[in-house]
Amino acid sequence: MENFNATVQSAKPKAARGLFSNLDRKKKPIKVTLILGTLLLTMGSAATVAPLVWMALGSFKSPAEIYSVPQTYVPASFNLGNYEEALRLVDFIKYFLNSMFICACVVLGQLLISSMAAYSLSKLRVRFAGGILLLFMTSLMVPFEVLVIPLYLIMKFFPFGPGIANTNLINTYWSMILPGIFSAFSIVVLKDFYDSIPNEIIYAARIDSCTETRIFFRFILPMTKPIMSILAIFSFVTTWNSFFWPLIVLNNPDYYPLVLGVQKLIDMGEPWNVVMAALALSTIPSILLLLFFQRTIIRGIAYTGIYG
Amino acid sequence: MKEYKPFSIYDDDEEKKKPVDIPRELSENSSDLDLEIEDVPTQEDEKTREELMRQFGGPPPAAPSGPPPVKKSSEAMESVPFLQGQSTESVEDRAKELIRKRQDSGKVRDRRKVASIFDKPIEPDKAISAGKAFWHPLSYRAQAFWFLFPALAFFALFYLYPMVQGFQISLTHFSPLGKSVPVGWENYQRAFQDSLFWQTVVNAAAFTLLSLALGFWPPIVLAILLNEISYGKGLFKFLYLLPFVIPAVPAANLWKWIFDEGFGVLNSVLQPLGISPIGWLTDPRWALISIVLMFVWKNTGWFMLIYFASLQNLPEEQYEAAEIDGAGVMKKIFNVTLPHLVPVMWILSIIQVLTTFQIFTEVFVMTKGGPMHATEVIGTYIYKTAFGAMDLGYASAMAMLMFAVLFIFTMARFLQLKQVSR
Numbered sequence: 001m002e003n004f005n006a007t008v009q010s011a012k013p014k015a016a017r018g019l020f021s022n023l024d025r026k027k028k029p030i031k032v033t034l035i036l037g038t039l040l041l042t043m044g045s046a047a048t049v050a051p052l053v054w055m056a057l058g059s060f061k062s063p064a065e066i067y068s069v070p071q072t073y074v075p076a077s078f079n080l081g082n083y084e085e086a087l088r089l090v091d092f093i094k095y096f097l098n099s100m101f102i103c104a105c106v107v108l109g110q111l112l113i114s115s116m117a118a119y120s121l122s123k124l125r126v127r128f129a130g131g132i133l134l135l136f137m138t139s140l141m142v143p144f145e146v147l148v149i150p151l152y153l154i155m156k157f158f159p160f161g162p163g164i165a166n167t168n169l170i171n172t173y174w175s176m177i178l179p180g181i182f183s184a185f186s187i188v189v190l191k192d193f194y195d196s197i198p199n200e201i202i203y204a205a206r207i208d209s210c211t212e213t214r215i216f217f218r219f220i221l222p223m224t225k226p227i228m229s230i231l232a233i234f235s236f237v238t239t240w241n242s243f244f245w246p247l248i249v250l251n252n253p254d255y256y257p258l259v260l261g262v263q264k265l266i267d268m269g270e271p272w273n274v275v276m277a278a279l280a281l282s283t284i285p286s287i288l289l290l291l292f293f294q295r296t297i298i299r300g301i302a303y304t305g306i307y308g
Numbered sequence: 309m310k311e312y313k314p315f316s317i318y319d320d321d322e323e324k325k326k327p328v329d330i331p332r333e334l335s336e337n338s339s340d341l342d343l344e345i346e347d348v349p350t351q352e353d354e355k356t357r358e359e360l361m362r363q364f365g366g367p368p369p370a371a372p373s374g375p376p377p378v379k380k381s382s383e384a385m386e387s388v389p390f391l392q393g394q395s396t397e398s399v400e401d402r403a404k405e406l407i408r409k410r411q412d413s414g415k416v417r418d419r420r421k422v423a424s425i426f427d428k429p430i431e432p433d434k435a436i437s438a439g440k441a442f443w444h445p446l447s448y449r450a451q452a453f454w455f456l457f458p459a460l461a462f463f464a465l466f467y468l469y470p471m472v473q474g475f476q477i478s479l480t481h482f483s484p485l486g487k488s489v490p491v492g493w494e495n496y497q498r499a500f501q502d503s504l505f506w507q508t509v510v511n512a513a514a515f516t517l518l519s520l521a522l523g524f525w526p527p528i529v530l531a532i533l534l535n536e537i538s539y540g541k542g543l544f545k546f547l548y549l550l551p552f553v554i555p556a557v558p559a560a561n562l563w564k565w566i567f568d569e570g571f572g573v574l575n576s577v578l579q580p581l582g583i584s585p586i587g588w589l590t591d592p593r594w595a596l597i598s599i600v601l602m603f604v605w606k607n608t609g610w611f612m613l614i615y616f617a618s619l620q621n622l623p624e625e626q627y628e629a630a631e632i633d634g635a636g637v638m639k640k641i642f643n644v645t646l647p648h649l650v651p652v653m654w655i656l657s658i659i660q661v662l663t664t665f666q667i668f669t670e671v672f673v674m675t676k677g678g679p680m681h682a683t684e685v686i687g688t689y690i691y692k693t694a695f696g697a698m699d700l701g702y703a704s705a706m707a708m709l710m711f712a713v714l715f716i717f718t719m720a721r722f723l724q725l726k727q728v729s730r
Contacts, residue, residue: 017624018536019640021631033637037533038540044530045547048609052550054573055562070576117459124452132456137725139467141718143666145690146707149477149700150470153484159465161473162484182462188725212451241555243669244687248695259557263673272565279558286553294546297553301610302617304659 052283058276059083066273082277089270092281094254095261102173102257103239106180107232114183114231115224118190119216123202133191136184148248151179155249175249176257180239186231189303193227194220230300233293240286258282360406478704488701495705505706507681508689509713514596515603515685516664520657523604523611528653530608531615532645545616548609556606560673563602564589567674589675592682599670599683606670607663611656618652619645658721665714686710 024030058066059082060075086092117136121129150161155175157166169175197220205215221228246260256264262282266275290297478495480488499505534544551559566573567588575585588598626644635643668687671677677684677692686706694703 017627019532019627019637019645020536021628030637034536038537041530041533041537041544044526044608045544048551048605049547051559051562051566051605052554054566055558058565067571069571070579071571071573113458113462116455120452120455124455126452126456132460134726136459136463137722139463140725141715141722142467142471143662143707143711143714143718145666145668145687146474146704146711147467147470148690149694149704149707150473151466152694153473153477153700154465154470156484160469178462179466182459182466184463187459212455216455237553241557243555243557243672244691248691259555263557263561266561272571275561276565279561282558283554286555287550290546290549290553294542294549297549298545298613298617301549301613304614 055276055279055283058273059280061273061276063271063273066271066276082273083281085274086265086270086278086281089268089274090261090265090278091253092258092261092278095256095258096285098173098255099240099257099259102176103236105173105177106239107235109177109181110183110186110235111228111232113181114186115190115221115228116216118187118194119220121187122191122194123197123199123220124212133188136187139182139184144244147179148244151245152248155179170249171252171255173255176246176255179245180235180242183235186235189227189231190224193224197223229293229296230303233289233296234300237286237289237297258285356409474704475708477701478708480701482699482701482704484700491701495702496709498702499706499709504681504684504689505709508684508686511596511681511683512665512667512685515600515667516661518597518600519603519664520660522600523608523660524653524657526604526608527611527615527656528646528649530612531619532641534612534616535619545613548612550609551606552610556669557673559606560602560670563598563605564674567598590679592679595675595678595683599667599674602670602674603664603667607660614656615649615652618649622648655721655724658717658724661717662714662721665710665717 020030020034025034057073057075060078060080061072061082062076065072065075120126121133126132153161155169155178156162157164158169158174160166169178201219202215205219210218240257241259242257243259243263246257247263250256250260253261253264259282262278265278270278477488479492480490482488530548534541537544565571569575569585569587569590572588574588579585586594588594622645626648627640630640630644665685666687667685668691671683671685671688672691675683677688690703690706690710693699693706
């Protein structure tokens with residue numbers, strides 16, 4: 001555990017030595033092995049990226065090219081006609097903004113609520129803290145399919161299902177935001193982080209007659225920036241990529257997130273070249289996200305290895 | 309500060325003979341019973357006293373008619389039998405009993421208890437909240453609760469309540485607007501007799517096994533390689549992570565196009581090798597394998613990075629020790645590297661089982677349950693039953709069965725998580 005908290009806080013993890021010592025690396029057979037390994041890695045990454053390259057190439061092809069047998073690999077000309085067509089067919093900007101709004105609400109809400117709960121469980125010595133944490137963790141065991149039907153009913157007849165005075169939240173942003181806010185994963189991760197913060201900081205603030213709320217927002221929250229960014233990116237990606245839930249609760253195009261909008265466009269039966277352009281448009285935000293936050297995402301992935 | 313000695317390590321008698329010094333606070337009032345009388349004697353007390361006197365065999369109380377004879381209590385005590393050596397009980401016993409009675413009546417407090425609150429130093433990790441009752445919204449305990457409250461509320465409304473409701477729905481023929489009819493375990497019996505439901509279970513199991521067989525080793529090999537090379541680690545990480553971050557919907561659609569029987573690139577690549585076109589997604593024999601391929605493509609990079617992160621924590625002393633013992637590369641891999649990765653392998657296998665059993669988007673987009681239900685998984689079947697046929701009761705029952713099937717794996721993951729977070 002100390003190890004893992006240290007890796008979170010330090011910007012650069014210590015480089016591992018690996019299988020070969022520096023002396024070994026100068027020997028010829030090992031050099032050859034390493035070059036072969038690099039080649040294998042390159043092939044693997046080529047296989048990984050090839051479908052995406054194929055998508056990019058396909059998005060520039062004309063209908064005649066894309067429906068030719070055997071396939072032409074490189075399009076004759078790189079014209080943006082398919083993209084214009086895709087943008088004309090569906091309102092990508094609107095879907096993009098919908099997705100952004102939903103993700104922003106979920107991320108902010110989740111971080112606020114999870115960090116408050118984790119702080120209470122870790123430092124405020126609330127009663128039955130261990131039991132409550134276990135209760136929260138049981139939510140990780142439940143497959144989403146089990147929750148989907150009752151959740152749909154709750155959204156349709158908010159808040160307590162049919163039969164009691166209710167409001168219909170189907171086809172609103174609320175139905176997308178509310179179920180995503182609680183996350184036991186973030187609570188567990190944050191609780192562990194708070195456990196590693198020394199109590200003396202809080203005592204000092206209390207002696208200076210700081211209220212608990214102020215201690216939390218002025219002292220504790222700024223300290224958790226690195227871990228918050230990891231959790232934020234992860235809940236952002238999960239929400240951005242979610243498909244099952246929006247498919248069920250949204251059927252008004254005004255509220256579609258990007259992923260659902262693209263699927264609806266494809267369901268309209270467009271030719272594959274336009275579809276490829278639409279797919280390319282819908283993956284660009286994710287690729288940019290990876291480009292800018294690669295380090296945070298990788299650190300977060302290491303967390304999933306620890307936390308399961 | 310006096311030095312505290314738990315015991316003497318020398319067996320000397322001097323230490324024993326040393327006079328024990330009693331703290332001043334204790335020795336001062338040792339004769340005192342430490343009682344504090346808060347109240348003045350009331351009529352009731354007077355009555356108790358009189359009763360006591362009667363018990364002790366004193367003179368009977370004055371007759372109600374005349375004025376009570378004025379008698380000092382000390383005078384009355386003179387005729388008490390036990391003072392004259394007639395009683396079997398000791399004075400102390402009687403006095404103690406008397407004191408206990410008075411304490412039970414709540415009118416006398418033990419001064420020591422009262423004092424102890426102020427004698428102890430105020431604990432530094434407790435908030436100073438003098439004067440606020442526990443129910444006060446700003447009291448310390450209440451504040452801790454309000455911090456927890458939003459999470460509790462969301463948990464109750466969006467996890468706990470749906471769980472309970474889902475189980476209730478599964479016991480009925482559910483109709484959201486009309487009246488739902490309770491039917492007991494009928495939905496569950498129906499699921500056991502439904503051949504399509506068994507098909508989904510078999511498909512899910514096949515999917516899980518195939519994805520474990522195809523997707524288990526590549527990330528480990530790639531992670532070990534990635535850990536060895538000196539240049540381009542960042543670039544490789546970026547490239548391998550691309551499939552992980554892009555949403556499942558575009559990825560699945562892309563692969564649908566790649567797997568296309570007539571115009572797909574996979575068939576046109578295989579054609580020069582003499583393989584006739586395969587209906588990757590339209591042939592029931594191949595459909596499941598195609599989806600597994602796509603799944604492996606999407607998850608390999610992610611798993612690889614988890615293994616890689618674990619390798620970063622491998623202490624280099626282990627490799628050095630192995631080298632001193634004369635281990636070659638293969639021995640180092642099998643006796644140092646892989647054993648180090650075993651816990652991560654367990655975690656990832658559990659994650660993989662859980663995600664493959666719950667897979668929905670990929671299947672829904674690529675085959676919608678596939679040619680002749682060859683790729684029907686539990687997720688798609690539940691979706692079709694619940695939101696296509698609107699049979700919510702039956703769909704809930706199937707979801708509950710799925711939960712039961714997955715319970716072992718979720719339990720394993722749960723225990724692992726509990727272990728990590730303590």
